[in-house]
Amino acid sequence: MKNLILSLFVIPGLYASDSVNNEYVEAMRKAITEVYMAQNPAALNGPINAFERIGKAEPEKWEPRYYKGYGLLMQGIMNEQPEEKDKYFDRALEAVDAGREISKDNVELWTLKGFVLMMKLNVDPQARGQEYAVLAMQAFGKALAIDDQNPRALYLMASMQYGSAQFMGNDTGEACGMLHKSIKQFDQYETENPLAPQWGKAFAEGMLGACQ
Amino acid sequence: MKALLNITFFILTASTIYGQVIVKGVVTDEVGNAIIGANVYIAGTYEGTNTGLDGAFSFTTNKTDKNMLIVSFIGYKEYREELSLDKRSVIARNVQLVEEINTLEAVVITAGSFDATGENTREILKSLDVATTAGATADIAGALNTLPGTQTVGEQGRLFVRGGDSRESLTYIDGMKALNVYAPSAPGSPTRTRFSAFMFKGMSFSTGGYSAEYGNALSSVLALNTKDESVVKRADLSLMTLGVEGVYSGAWDKGSGTGKVGYYNLTPYFAVISQQNDWVKAPESIEANASLRQQYGKTGLWKSYMHANHTAFQVNQAMPGEASPLNIHRVNDYQYFNNSFKNVLKGSWSYRAGLAYSRSVDRLSTSAGSVDEGDEEWHVKGVFYYNPDNRTEVKSGVEYVGHAFRQKYYAATGDSTFGFVQNNVAVFSEVERLFSENVALRTGVRAAYVQPDYPELQPRLSLAIKQGKNGQFSLAFGAFSQDIENRYFKLNEELGREKAWHYIVNYQVTRQGRTFRTEVYHKDYRKLFRYIPDMFGTPVSMDLSGRGHARGLDVFWRDSKTFESLDYWFSYSFLDTERDYLDYPLATTPSFASKHNISLVLKHFVTSIRTQIGSTISYASGRPYHDPNKDGFMNNLTPYYGDLSVNLSHLIRSNIIFHMSLTNITGRKNIFNYRYSPTPDDQGRYEGQPVVLPAPRFLFAGLFITFSKDNTMNQMPDL
Structure with missing residues (x-):
């Protein structure tokens, strides 16, 4: 029945x-x-x-x-x-x-938001650097808190961290580690949503050279 | 089989009768140019397309009945039309889109004002500039003094705008008035603005022709906006040559708050760097600041700001013609609080309301006697906005300012008390409209209810016209008034207000990181306060028969593009001013006015060593002063003023900054004025003494440390 x-x-x-x-x-x-x-x-x-x-x-x-x-x-x-x-x-x-x-609490939306903020920062790094770096970092942080395996969030966070480590003359090891993890995740990440974003792998691989 | 056929037949007819309607046409703008990439679709469906290179579109829809056709394109008003999709196979529609005014591209009224809200790339000033201008030592007034329209008055450090004295410039915080914005300083030592640049995000500095919202200022308005919202928890610690500061910022759901405490003491600095003054007790102060922000609903925002400061110093001041110096002991207590709330009422109506309170209590004791002085002010304001569309804003408001002043003199011969309480009410209304992207007009009127001549109507008008793609002309005109100075008002409360009329023409062109701006102005002072002194200098006969004028030319050039990682600006101000006021026997240039002022500010960022280096060169031509040993009035001119200052900010670690600044590196002895003994000596000469800074140079150094979750933040934007 x-x-x-x-x-x-x-x-x-x-x-x-x-x-x-x-x-x-x-x-x-x-x-x-x-x-x-x-x-x-x-x-x-x-x-x-x-x-x-x-x-x-x-x-x-x-x-x-x-x-x-x-x-x-x-x-x-x-x-x-x-x-x-x-x-x-x-x-x-x-x-x-x-x-x-x-x-x-959508990992992809937070990641994209951070990406846009990062690009806004680049328009006028001297005037916006501080404010937008914090905002972008926060958005990526939020994305990774929702899903720390998301390849796009990992890649963008890695590139942000790489940039600031390089500027400060610090070790870029941590950022590069995150980049490698993101590249692995681009191949392994699974989602049930047929419309889930696919972009980013080429960007991440483009950054690999910096981490050699 | 028959049934199947029937169904097939039914489907076929259905599709010819109802389905597959072709919608096609061309989308153009008002003058007939094709719009490429417009979005054309049936509301609520996926059916639609984009216009091609010729503005043409064509798509098929399966919808029936009445449906809404929408054509949209950024920068244009959305086009909507109900289509009947029944029994037709082709619908042809040519659509003309009407351009919306793009407020980002549109002309802005710039006559008289420098804006720095931090976001718009077209702005010629950035909020960061206050912190990074060499010579300013992160002081707001110091940084603004490198802009055209200001006159350097080095021994005071206050803002003097276009031939007006410092009293003629008012400061507003979040739209609310702040009284006595300058910290107390010893005679001859420049003061600083009480409010740290760190608390503010944006500012608008107007050197004339400002909005009807602002009253009781003859020359200038500085409107500061506190920061909107801090997003993360952080703590800052600043160790400086003149004190220590601690700041804590926290954020919670839709709100944030910052608390700051500081202790400053110049004793160690004066011990190392010799001063001309004989300090008994170097300036020492303790300060607390707090700011809160809370959002209400989607559109409401409440901001609150509090500031309290206690300062004391004691100095032996040499007096011309006197054997022993004058001992001056000053203690000042200052409190300020400010609350403002803004929200959307309904649709195109919104409002803003505020309440502010300033209080300054001073005790000045000298070997000659002492005086207590208290100055208090309440400010209440409510403003309504009506924005029927994105090109029109109507603003109307009412404000009340209550002002209480009292003075008590203690002398061997007996105490005497003066004082007054004053209530001022004003209403204002203003309409700002963009007639097109190229023409903007702001017109308003302010009615002030001030004794004895009320209502006092003050018209204000500004017009901006775009000239080419990047240039624009602006005009401004207005009537302004201000209460006479406390020390005279207390003697006669019935005189009314001093008045000024401003006429400004401005041209500005901004192109890819370069700005050229020039302004000519005429300021007509009427009804200035005048008095006839008795033998002790006390006013006996007072009226508003004084007059004066200030006219001049300002030039500003800023360029952050031509040279790699170098940002610089150049300001030149020409000022021709004379006034016949106070006890002047004739119309002449007052002692705070210099004819030529020049500033060159350079900022250079060296990425490889994470360091910003800045330098500022300032020049001001000589200022008039009165030499009693010569005939005439204001009969002499000081030498020119010159200063070369440098500063440096270095990011040591991602959360630690070292900042250093040094003024007047050449050590030039700038003479601002002369003080003369009140009585002649045996030979009949008045002994004179130049007014100079207590030390030719001022050195500031500090370490600024920020603690945040991952220590990636620093105080760079605040320095």
């Missing part, structure tokens, strides 16, 4: 939500691929717009907000004008914070 009720109510429900989900996952995957493939700022407009559309239609999903933020972050990084960069970074932060309203 119990099974019957289950099959009557739960299974069709699952099925229905699955078909909706499929549509969502499909639309997201297409745009995510475009974000990863984009070679210039203009190519990012399409997927950013798509994430905005999907996000508006799916008020309970964090992923469209996350990727919109990621797209804007990349647009800001690719932009050559320092005065312009902030505009993208501020919009990226807005998108990430909107995501955090939906998914509170």
Whole structure:
């Protein structure tokens, strides 16, 4: 009897939500691929717009907000004008914070937030260095407190620590250790979310040279 | 089989009747240029697309009935239109988007003001600058004295703006007034601002033409904002040549607080570096600061700031024409507290309210007699804001300032008491509107209810016009008033206020880390306080018949781009001022005004050794003074003032900084004025004595240590 009720109510429900989900996952995957493939700022407009559309239609999903933020972050990084960069970074932060309203303790959102703050720091390191270094470190710290195996959080924290150790003339061993761990995690990290972020391995490997 | 066919047929017809509507068109801006990359979609669906290089779009939708078409693009107003998607296969829509004013790109009113809130990359000053300017020794007024529009008055260290005396510049903290912002100092020794630059995040320094929100200041307003929120727990310890400081900052849910205590004593410093003054007791002070911030809901923010200081010193001051020096013993107690709250009321309405209290109690004892002086002020203010759109702000408010002053003289012949209580109410209203990205206008009026001529209406007007991509012209005009000085007001409370009119034209161009700015101004002083002294110098006949003017040219150039890791600025101020006030027999340039002031500030960061080196060169032409041995009034000019100061900050470890600064490294003996004996000697000459600093140089060194969770933080931004 119990099974019957289950099959009557739960299974069709699952099925229905699955078909909706499929549509969502499909639309997201297409745009995510475009974000990863984009070679210039203009190519990012399409997927950013798509994430905005999907996000508006799916008020309970964090992923469209996350990727919109990621797209804007990349647009800001690719932009050559320092005065312009902030505009993208501020919009990226807005998108990430909107995501955090939906998914509170999300390792990926905290990591991305830290990444944006780190890039904001780079716009004017002398004036913003202290304040934004602390904010970025805090965001990465928060991300690692949620999941200390996340490869992106590990890599970004490693690069932050490497930078400050190098500036202070201190040993970079700890930072490099963390970098190696992140590279291992990029291959091993598992998640059930088909839309989970995949980026970062190439960045981390790019930094390997500094740790040789 | 038949059933299957039916179903197939049904699906086919359904898709032709209801599904697969093509929506297409072109998106342009108001002048018809294609907008590339606009987002075009059906609300609540994934269906949509982006416009291409020609602004064109086309997409298919399976939606039926009425649906909302949305076209959006950053910087433009969102376009919305309800489409009926039934029974049609193609819907063509050409959409014109209306540009929204981008407040970041838009023109800003800059006439008269230097802003440093720390975030905007277009700002020409940064909050960090106070700390890193050589010669300023982290003093707010000291750093501002390197900007154009200020005059160096080295023996006082206060702000003197555009021919106004230091009393004409007021300081606000989070929108609330602070009284007596300068710490007590011995005669001839420069003072410092009581409030440490460390407590503030942003500032706006206005040398004229300021908002109707500010009253009772003839020349200048310095608005300081306390820090918004500290994010981590940290403790700081500062060991300095003049004292020790401890700071603790904590953060909790939506709030944070900072407490700071300090003890300062110049005895060891004076023991090592010889002083011209004969100190009986070197300046010693103890100080406590606290600040709290708490968020309420999503938009409410409460800020509170408290400051208390006790200072004492005793010095034997040589007097011209006197065999024995004058013994001066001064004890000062100062308290300040400030509370402010701001929140959104509803939609486009918001408000800000504040309460501030300042109290300064002074006891001055000399071999000639002693005096107690108490100055107290209450400030209550409420301001409403209305922002119907992102280009308009209406601001209206009311404020009350209660001021009590008392003085008691103790003398062998008997004690005498003076004093007054004064209640001032003012209302103000101001509208600021961006007519386009290129034109901004701020217009307002302030009505002050002051005895005897109330209401006193003061119009204020500012206009900014963008010139090309990076330049802009600004104009400002306004009427300002101020109470006469306490020591005269206590003698006559019925005179009313001194008045000034400001006229300012400003041009500024900012491009990739370089700023050029120039300003011409005219300040018309009317109704200045005047008196006729009796034989002891006491005013007997008083009125507001004094007049004066100040006009001049300011030039500012800042460049952080041309030279690698070098940031520098240059300021030049030309001032032509005369006034006929107080007991002046004629209109002349007052002794605090110098015609030419020049500053060159350099900051160089050497990353490889984690050190910032700075230097400041200052020049001021001679100041007039009155020599009683010669005919005429204000009949002489001091030599020019020159100073070369350096500073250095070195990051020893990630949490330890060493900071050092030295003023006037060449040791030049700057003469600011002359003091003359009140009576002539046997030969009929008045003996004179130059007013110079107690020591030509001032050396400051300190070690600043920060303790935080992983010791990655330091006090760099605070130095």
